[in-house]
Amino acid sequence: MKKLKKLFAKNKEWAKKIKQEDPDFFSELSKRQKPKYLWIGCSDSRVPENKIVDLPAGEIFVHRNIANMVVHTDLNSLSVIQYAVEVLEIKHVIVCGHYGCGGIKAAMENHEHGLIDNWLRHIKDVRRFHKDKFSGLEHEEKLDRLCELNVIEQVRNICNTTIIQDAWRADKELHIHGWVYNLATGRLKSLEKCISSNDESQKRNKKHE
Secondary structure: HHHHHHHHHHHHHHHHHHHHHHHHHHHHHHHOOOOHHHHHHHEOOOOOOHHHHHOOOOOOOEEEOOOOOOOOEEEEEEEHHHHHHHOOOOOOOEEEEEOOOOOHHHHHHHOOOOHHHHHHHHHHHHHHHHHHHHHOOOOHHHHHHHHHHHHHHHHHHHOHHHHHHHHHHHOOOOOEEEEEEEOOOEEEEEEOOOOHHHHHHHHHHHHHH
């Protein structure tokens, strides 16, 4: 309980500090939500999206899960994407993975982990789709490569949702990005050119077939 009391104390100090810096911050923030970005990231506690890109609260709409997945049967992530695109009218969707991801590491292993294996199956499929790209790599290099390939695959998954395709058909401005975060350096890396239309998405799908 003492640790929880510390959190409330820290919250009080944080709110006080923010209000001193910007007296209207909370009153303005409470009136509306108008983020510019949807961030789909990993649940890992070492990857705080707002801090990574140095943006205040209210600028990023966030969905996080193990290994930043976008699964077509996951109504949670699909609902977030639909709300972000159709209601919040965000212009940029960012899928951000990170090196040193526990989900990626677990998906590379050959022993059981319990319930999470059902989720990791999707990452194992990414590994299977691209098995030729791991030839000659050391173990750590394989982990980093799978991390990157997984982000690219999730970008494709987002582009193939009816939500994104319908938005593009309606000529909405919408850009899908694939990034990876380096825990050791604090730096972001863009993996591929962003996708901004159905035509670009289809070309990218053919490229990776």
